[in-house]
Amino acid sequence: xxxxxxxxxxxxxxxxxxxxxxxxxxxxxxxxxxxxxxxxxxxxxxxxxxxxxxxxxxxxxxxxxxxxxxxxxxxxxxxxxxxxxxxxxxxxxxxxxxxxxxxxxxxxxxxxxxxxxxxxxxxxxxxxxxxxxxxxxxxxxxxxxxxxxxxxxxxxxxxxxxxxxxxxxxxxxxxxxxxxxxxx
Numbered sequence: 001x002x003x004x005x006x007x008x009x010x011x012x013x014x015x016x017x018x019x020x021x022x023x024x025x026x027x028x029x030x031x032x033x034x035x036x037x038x039x040x041x042x043x044x045x046x047x048x049x050x051x052x053x054x055x056x057x058x059x060x061x062x063x064x065x066x067x068x069x070x071x072x073x074x075x076x077x078x079x080x081x082x083x084x085x086x087x088x089x090x091x092x093x094x095x096x097x098x099x100x101x102x103x104x105x106x107x108x109x110x111x112x113x114x115x116x117x118x119x120x121x122x123x124x125x126x127x128x129x130x131x132x133x134x135x136x137x138x139x140x141x142x143x144x145x146x147x148x149x150x151x152x153x154x155x156x157x158x159x160x161x162x163x164x165x166x167x168x169x170x171x172x173x174x175x176x177x178x179x180x181x182x183x184x
Contacts, residue, residue, distance in 0.1 A: 002167050010144065033057055033068070037097040039086040041075060048076045049099070049146030050086065066111050074147045099149065103141050112160035114167070119158055131156035131163035138164045 033052035041048045053071035058068040068091075070084050090097055104122045105128050111118050118131050130138045131152065136157050144152050159167070170177050 001046075028097065032094055033090070034098075036099045036148065037090060037094060038099060038102060038146065039089045039097060042085045043079070043082065047147045048086065048148055052087075052094075074088040099146055102149065103153075106156055107141075110158040112163050112165040113157035116161060117160050117162075119160060125151045127161035130160060132159050132167075140164065 008081055016062065021144050033054040036051055038047055039048070039050055050070050051072040053069050055122050057068045068087055070087065095101055100122070107119045108121055122128055128140055128142055130140050131144070132138050
């Protein structure tokens with residue numbers, strides 16, 4: 001009787017270790033594909049924003065299969081039945097395709113076009129930096145349609161949060177703003 005109990009405990013420990021290892025692989029897969037990503041659509045060679053079905057990818061990784069598929073794309077519903085060939089772009093380095101990473105790299109080392117304050121890295125816990133477009137209008141970078149972000153980054157200037165708030169107030173309530181005699 002004692003022998004069977006020890007055997008059962010040993011089997012439970014082995015099964016637990018196996019499940020723990022497999023679940024860790026699943027969590028790594030979940031983290032790997034977290035967030036919206038930008039890819040070049042193989043069909044029309046234009047930028048598309050996609051999201052991977054990360055939970056399904058994590059479960060598949062946990063059971064030893066490597067199956068990844070999209071759960072959303074900016075070209076859907078018109079092209080929902082595509083072959084999802086764009087996934088091959090994400091296979092080697094999904095981090096570099098992540099929207100957050102692209103914006104973070106663009107803002108790093110830049111200064112606000114209004115006050116000259118260094119912007120540094122974006123923070124998920126603080127207000128985000130903004131962009132000033134060619135019409136001199138500021139907008140938060142994450143309010144830009146994801147698939148248009150690379151083009152807009154090429155034609156915009158970086159703006160810190162404080163200057164973005166001030167410029168937005170100036171634009172929306174010009175009757176309340178007294179112009180300063182000095183320039184920015």
